[in-house]
Amino acid sequence: MITHHLSEEFLVEYANGSLPTPEALVVGSHLGTCSECRDSVETFENISAVLMEDGDVEAVTPDALEAVLAMIDGPVEEEAAPLIEFDRATLEVIPPALRSYLGGSLSALAWKRTGRGIEEVGLVKQDDVRISLLRIRAGQKVPSHTHRGDEFTLVLSGGYTDGDAHFGKGDVSLADSDKDHAPVADSDGPCLCLTVRNGAAKLTGPIGRFLNPVLRG
Amino acid sequence: MQTLIDQAATKTRAFAAVPVAAVQIAEPKGFYPKMKSKPGVKSGGKAPGKNADMKHMADCIRAIAESKDRKAFEDLFRFYAPRLKAVLIKNGAGLQEAEEVMQEAMVLVWRKAEQFDPGKASPSTWIYTIARNRRIDLIRREKRAPLDPEDPFFQNISAEPDGEQVYTETERAKIIREYLKILPEEQLLLVQKAFYEEMTHQAIAAELDMPLGTVKSRLRIAMRRLREQLSGADL
Numbered sequence: 001m002i003t004h005h006l007s008e009e010f011l012v013e014y015a016n017g018s019l020p021t022p023e024a025l026v027v028g029s030h031l032g033t034c035s036e037c038r039d040s041v042e043t044f045e046n047i048s049a050v051l052m053e054d055g056d057v058e059a060v061t062p063d064a065l066e067a068v069l070a071m072i073d074g075p076v077e078e079e080a081a082p083l084i085e086f087d088r089a090t091l092e093v094i095p096p097a098l099r100s101y102l103g104g105s106l107s108a109l110a111w112k113r114t115g116r117g118i119e120e121v122g123l124v125k126q127d128d129v130r131i132s133l134l135r136i137r138a139g140q141k142v143p144s145h146t147h148r149g150d151e152f153t154l155v156l157s158g159g160y161t162d163g164d165a166h167f168g169k170g171d172v173s174l175a176d177s178d179k180d181h182a183p184v185a186d187s188d189g190p191c192l193c194l195t196v197r198n199g200a201a202k203l204t205g206p207i208g209r210f211l212n213p214v215l216r217g
Numbered sequence: 218m219q220t221l222i223d224q225a226a227t228k229t230r231a232f233a234a235v236p237v238a239a240v241q242i243a244e245p246k247g248f249y250p251k252m253k254s255k256p257g258v259k260s261g262g263k264a265p266g267k268n269a270d271m272k273h274m275a276d277c278i279r280a281i282a283e284s285k286d287r288k289a290f291e292d293l294f295r296f297y298a299p300r301l302k303a304v305l306i307k308n309g310a311g312l313q314e315a316e317e318v319m320q321e322a323m324v325l326v327w328r329k330a331e332q333f334d335p336g337k338a339s340p341s342t343w344i345y346t347i348a349r350n351r352r353i354d355l356i357r358r359e360k361r362a363p364l365d366p367e368d369p370f371f372q373n374i375s376a377e378p379d380g381e382q383v384y385t386e387t388e389r390a391k392i393i394r395e396y397l398k399i400l401p402e403e404q405l406l407l408v409q410k411a412f413y414e415e416m417t418h419q420a421i422a423a424e425l426d427m428p429l430g431t432v433k434s435r436l437r438i439a440m441r442r443l444r445e446q447l448s449g450a451d452l
Contacts, residue, residue, distance in 0.1 A: 008440065009418050009433050016415040017349045021359050028361070033374055038364075042342075043389075043440075043447060044412060048304075048349075049341035050393045051413040053269065057299035058306055061316055065294050069287065071324045091369035100360065170374075 002034045004171035006152075011037055015044035022129050022196050026152040026172060028097030029194055033170025093157045098194060101131065106192075111135065117185075118142065128199040135192050136160065136185040144182040149199040151175045158191035160184060269296050271387055274340035275333075282330035293344075294323055301348045307414045308352070318355065322348035332363070339386040349415075383449035396443050404439040411436060 006027060013019035014027040031038050061067075086094070090105040101123045103109065111119040117137030124131035128149065133156075136142060142160075152174050159168040162183040167173060175181055185191040277293045280286035298319055305315035325347050333343055350361045364371070384392065397405060410421045418436070422429040 007433075008437055012411055012436065012440075013417055016412060017353045018415055018417045018420075021357050024359060032364070032370060035375065040440075040444070042338075043444060045342050045346055045349075046339070046389055047393055047397075047408065047412040047443075048415070049339060049345040050390050050397070051409065052300050052304050052345055053341045053390075054394070055300060055413060056303040056307075058303040058315070060298045060302055060319065064298060064316065064320060065291065068294065068298075068320050068323045068327075069290075071320065072290075072327050076328070088369055092372055093370075095370055096362070096364065096368060 001168075002030075002036065002170045004165070004167055004173055005034065005037055006030060006172055006174065008040070011040050012044055015041045016048065022124075022131060022198060023152070025097060025101070025131065026154055026194070026196050029095040029154050029156075030170060030172045032095030032097060093192060095156075106133075109133070115143065116140065130195075130197040130199070132195050132197075133192065134195050135190055136183075138185055138189050138191075139187040141184045142182060144180055149176070149197060151198075152194075152196040154194040156192040156194055158189050159186045160191050160193075161186070271340055271390070275335045278326075278330050278333045278340055278343075279335075281327055282333065290327060293326065293340075297326075297341075297344050298323055301344070304345075304348070304413065304415070305352065318348070318352055322351045325351060335386065337386075339390050341390070342386070384447065389447060392446055393443065396446060400439060404435050407432060407436050408439055 010019065010023060010027050014024055014031075019027065027037075031041065083099070084102070084104060086099065086102070087105040087107070089107070090102070093106065094102060109121045111121055114120045117140035119135045121133045122130070123133065134153075136158075138158075152172060153167070154172045155167050155169050157169055159166060159171075160183040161167070162173070162181050165173075167183075274293060274296065277286070277289035280289035281293075301322055302315045302319045305318055306312065310318065322344075326344055329347065333340075338346075353359050353361060366375075382389075397408065400408065406425075407421060410416045410424070411418070416424070418429060418432050421427070422432045425432070
């Protein structure tokens, strides 16, 4: 039972294709576990489809149909390189949307100790975006910290408590900067999380967010 | 992997008002951003044959799946190609770009016809998501695929919705269509920007010179009521 979802605007932008890749990864991974949000996205797609059906038309080029039929007769574009063979334990825990970010099965990844009882694998490190897997030992308290930007945390297995709230498999939290938090992993097993940090959102609130890109040139 | 990362980062930044040239697309005029100027959209206007026969469309897709029926494909093409192209242009694509993406999407409609499940999606929703996924893949190499219920990930959790859907796909489309008719003008405008022009909340707020919070809350209100209707709350 998922209790922590993302706010609806993330789902709207995921459905209409305008959400940037790091956030879309969080939403796509959450959708793997959350049928409620999947249902919302589906409804949004239904709306787009109805608007398209009833919407404007734009003349296609005169030979468009012929061109498409020729492509259909042509060679099938090769699918991307063969996927990595993940072991069963990995497939059961890593949502389909996240798999292309992993270089191998969970046990084969280069886990680095980043704190007491905490291990991390960096998946993406580029400019302001950091995408990692985090493994926290059972019962481990993560030192209190704040973030420079937004941080999304999605529980892949196990769970943790942060203040009064408990987060289990599929639950997602969005902490923006200044929010002080100190999660504690459940005592019955390790907690595996996906974290997506976006340091870019240093200024928060509607005005800050709007100005931010301009400030960064 | 590196490419994906680059583009992930690029897109995050391209979220900004700076017109970053489209990534990996033949024509340098990008889909994003769509904050201000739109290319001169010469819209062909409302199409004839509105409220097309969705049962026929579903039959066409099945005929393609079962017997590679080209006549059926032509019917689909005639209805959907001009509409997909219009959506792509609304989204900020140039004419050439829109034509190319539309054509590629229609090829995928042919190739994926066997995956179509009329119990899960209406023909329009299915075709819309194929075109949207193709567009996302082109602009930022982000692959989206329908969930596979056989995947080990769903061993202990269901890939299916919790409850039975109250309405069929056709009925859902009808409810949405009726709902949009009675929606207050101010909400309808936002729904069109979000779901037809496929804009971000931020871009909508900028274009309409409206606080971001207002855009979000109005859309949320509009969606809540719609979801209630779709879940059969009125029954």
